[in-house]
Amino acid sequence: MIDSSPQLVQLLAIDGERKPRGDFDPWVEDLDGTALLALYRDMVVVRRIDTEATALQRQGELGLWPPLLGQEAAQVGSARALRSDDFIFPSYRENAVAYCRGVNLIDIVKVWRGNAQSGWDPYAVNMATPAIIIGAQTLHATGWALGAQRDDVDSVAITYFGDGATSQGDVNEAMVFAASFQAPVVFFCQNNQWAISEPVGVQAHRNIADRAPGFDIPSLRIDGNDVIAVMAATRMALDRARTGGGPTFIEAVTYRMGPHTTADDPTRYRDPAELAEWKTRDPVLRLHRLLNSLGQITPEVEAATAALADAAAAELRAGCIGMPDPEPLSVFDHVYATSNATLERQRTDYAGYLRSFATEHDSAEQNRKA
Structure with missing residues (x-):
């Protein structure tokens, strides 16, 4: 079921209406029409990259691919809130974050083609390569954050993981350590409702965000399909970490519209009505509606955005197929x-x-x- 609890922070309704909220609005007061249009372009491009990579896998050009379809707002909104000196510790699905960070498109698919053990130089973009071991990256993020704390810099670590990872010991151990030492780290959980074929309700009888206060970590529960709310919450958490306030846990409630990976068949365990219901909350369509009401969407803008997305997909395809085999x-x-x-x-x-x-x-x- 779609979550509509009153504690869920939402600044952009599904019909594209901007919903004011005094405690979050100051964090996104700079998001004028131009800035929102830039976020929209990011989301359209990463969706196109994602569908192209999925097609490449189906055509035998990639061994595997973890789609992010439906989670564009959660990834783009949080990634664009970061500074260049903040360090990202992702799972294996944060390809939109990698795009926003400036990772070369070919480097994103290198590991999935089997041509590299990682993909890119983490220190060139301050983003670690994908973590396949579920939840391990949360410990890495906490350790890096402690290093930043001891170096007396205000850089922050952010780590991404899914709802399924919150049942792993690594995630809980990382939160214990982060709370004990007030490490400047943001725990960003993309609750996409499914841990492979297990619904979130099986492993979490309460909201996932409710767990963090037990570690003495404040938490925020936001509409993960609302790019404005995501950016506001992430900026809030980053500021708290930079000013000595310690870690924050963000639960971004979103939905995995595709399979867990291309090796998965969600039609075997997921009710089609559930997918149809969540499609009404499509993060890209929602922002498009707002921009249209602001007069930012024109035929020229649509054409330019589509051309940008198609160019990225073409670059990805050509680079993937033309990738030389490793020695x-x-x-x-x-x-x-x-x-x-x-x-x-x-x-x-x-x-x-x-x-x-x-x-x-x-x-x-x-x-x-x-």
Whole structure:
């Protein structure tokens, strides 16, 4: 069911009406028509990138892809609230965050094609590469935040995870540690209603945001399909962290409109009526309605936005298909910062194994000619 509880913070109604709220409005007072249009463009582009990557996987060009369809507002609104010196610790679905951070489109799909062990240089964009182990990134974020605290800088760590991850020990341990030391970290939970095939109601009989105060961490529960509310909440949490207020937990209530990954079939466990109901809260359509009422949507704007999205998708496709295969022995290059005898022995053994294929091929070719 769609959540409509009064404690859910919403600044943009599903019909596109701006809903004033005195305690949150000051955090987004700079969002004029131009700024909102920029957020809209981001959301349209990342949705196009996401659908293109899904198509590439279906066509055999990617081994796997974790779609973010329906979660654009949660990711774009929070990512655009960050400073360049803040550090992001994502899960595997924050491809819109990576786009907003300036990650090269090809680097986003590199790991899903099997051409890299990670994808991009984390220090070039202050964003870690995707964490596949559920919840592990929350500990990394807390550790980084403690480092920033001890360096006496006001940079903040933000970590993204889903509703399913809140049942993992790592997430709870990270919150204990963050609360104990008042670490400048924002825990950003995208509650997309499904932990693979398990509905959130099975593992959380109360709102997920209700858990954080038990660790003495203040929490916010926001409409994750409302990009304005997301940005306001994230800015609020970041400011609190920068000024010594410690961690904040944000539960962004959103919906995964597609599969968990392209290896999943949500039609096996999800009621189509539920998906239809959530489609009425589409984050992109909602912002489009507001912009239209503000006179920001014109045929020219629509055409330019579509062209931008198509160009990004074309760049992604061309880069993915044209990606050169990695050298087989490069798998050993970054296992350790400094090599050692055991690793070198493994490299030598593997090189010999690869040469054996060439030897077998040469022998077969000689036999054929004979």
